[in-house]
Amino acid sequence: MPTILVVAAADPEAEAYRGYCLEAVAARYDVVLITPVAPTWERKFITDFEIADPDDAQALAAAGQALAGRHELAGVMTWTEWYLVQTARLARRLGLPTNSPEAMEAARNKATGRTLFARHGVPSAASMTARSLPEAALAAATIGYPVVLKPAARAGSIGVIRVNSAEELPRAFEFAAAGARVGIESTKVLVEEYLDGPEVSVECVTHRGHTTAVAVTRKTLGAPPFFEEIAHSVDAADPLLDQVAPVAAAAIKALGITCGVQHVELRLVDGRPRLIEVNARIGGDMIGHLVQLATGVDLARAAADTARGQAPDLTRTRHSAAAIRLLYPSASGTLTHCHLDAGFAARTPWLEQVTFQRAVGDTVILPPAGDMFSARAGFLITTAPTADVAQARADEALAHLTLAVAPQRSASAA
8 A cells, every 4th residue: 555654743632533533544555653752552553653753853854754765655644733834844855745834834823824815805804913912902902802812823722712801801811822832833922803603614625726625514612701612513414515615715725725634714704704714634623533424525534645646535425414522521620520321322322432531530620721631521422314413412412421520729728
């Protein structure tokens, strides 16, 4: 089989959220891996590996050259947001098909993206860059409250917060700035127009500059002012796909992306799509798996196919729906109970998967002190003929799931 090089993160939750991607690619390709630490669970899916920090350009190049010396590589890919630019540079160095590093930089940097969207007439949000609280105050006054503050180059809703008034701005700016400070491409904060409407994403595949919108993901967000995503659903028959597909494709083209899988986030404002951002990789939160359950289209395999310059197979073989519910405790603290009723699971074939990322005794920390990586306890996935039924089944499963914490004691109470 052809050999694909995957640049992967050493994320302790990678198996839970990206294991299905590696398994799907390995079913069609020989896979070699570059990862910051020695592989563990990945070993059954790979034929070779090199250990290197993808943020170290010299180490990544050396690892890539070493693997290229031992294997005839057909393509290079990643599903890790933080490694998009580095992976494009590595592919170019190895003479393999790739998006340009400049296009990946534009996708990673939301400020650059907003500029390109405006230049190409893609309906987006008003946005200004702020390096300090006074600049943020001026930007918010110019755009008009409510506004959204976010790091220019992060993901997973980290550091993203809604601000309703000038009085809320100082604390919100510090929250967003803290998220931005760990960024690689940019440590700036954006002040943006709040797009009031339901949020969706469009899962797309691009080959030789032509984009196909495969599915729409409907999203449920947690309590404001944060934008934590707590549920998603995909329906193969979603009528919204035809409406949002042209905007998603226009946004991808504006960034200069010519190949790969994209996760394009939008909001429907007065029924019309307005762009939030383009993520130039498979969506997180098991969205690629939901798409396959609902439509039969394998986005991970499509990403590998386009990485070698081959047309992907996007034939729909299923006409169903799937939903995921991300499990969060009600408060920060120490997990005391974390389980699903075994009898319920045994009699519900539509409960496709239940995964716990935490165990009793672990600490979970919700925003603003924490983020998605510290707050989530796991997820469950349901299937059904329609998204509404899949979501109702997720509600039913939640009623049979116990997730309890002993709340953290405040400093004053200690």
